[in-house]
Amino acid sequence: MSDTLLACLSFAATVGFYLLAKLAYRHKKVFWLSPMVAVPVALVAFVMLLHIPLPDYFRYTNLLVLMLGPATIAFAVPIYQQRETIRRFPLTLMVGVATGVVMGLLSSWLLVQIFPMPDVAARSMLTRSVSTPFAMQVTEQFGGVPDLTAMLVLMTGVVGMLICEPAFRLARIRTSLAKGAALGAASHGAGTAKAHEIGREEGVIASLTMIFTGIAMVIGAPLFASLV
Amino acid sequence: MVKVRSFSYSLLQLVAFCGLFWLCNLAVAALHIPIPGSVFGLGILVLLLGVGIVPERAVKAGSAVLLGELLLFFIPPVVSVLKYRALLQADGLVIVACVVLGTLMALVGTALVVDRIYTLEKRMNDKRDQQRHLHDDHHVGEGV
Structure with missing residues (x-):
């Protein structure tokens, strides 16, 4: 097969699998059908089975990745829409964001000291708790690489969704709003989706905390990177 | 027909978001602003929405598409x-262990801190x- 054909096929498969998984998950809400699990698994299998060279896979799918920039700007709209919540809970949000950034960086930093791993993985690990567009943007400042970071961010989202309920029960978290903030701060998009299941206000707090944590990570990156 | 119109409307907004991203990248480079163009653009758009230069409906559909398909x-x-x-x-196992x-x-650290702060702020x-x-x-009373 020609390279161009493989590249086109890769693009079609990426979008196709994504739409399919989205549709399937809407009908049957099981964990392994959720797009964030099913699509990467299916695509990795697809690329391996057809022996598609990675440069060919990325030739056109890279256009999708470029959309992360405009998507970052799009976060302005929920911030504007939820300005009432910001006005009502400025302290909760600020403390949630600050704790989220510090805990995200500190937990990763501590753990890679305990569990030795190759430097590139350890450094890509640092920004894994913030939403992908922000994490991929800043990871190089910490010595990480964007693609490995994207994978770790996705893993963090999945893990956060799976462990949040027992974790909150164990830690005796009383207010559901704290659960929302923690999900947004520690587990970004997936956590925010989960928070929306808990309740409307929790979802709003989660999405605001997620966005502000991402922004804080980007703006603070030069400082944080000089510390680690 | 309505569907076609709302689709082209979203598409138009999508193009506008891409245009804004491009402009912001230029601005950040030209003015030596030390943050990425995307985050700069986010701030600009919040500002434009806040002062009412850009109405919410002009960006709502495009934003929903971009964030919905993130x-x-x-x-x-x-x-x-x-x-x-x-x-x-x-090192896969070690990496998974670290992420978990x-x-x-x-999660727990942030939840514990926010739990206390939120209770305080709510009060x-x-x-x-x-x-x-x-x-x-009191005022109502005075009126009567």
């Missing part, structure tokens, strides 16, 4: 795990609301 945009880099097969075979433990720490808000009500009642 996962699609970062699926391709995740496929790069194939590039790191050797790394994952050797780290996420647990960040402050309730008190303020209550005072405002008392104040309002």
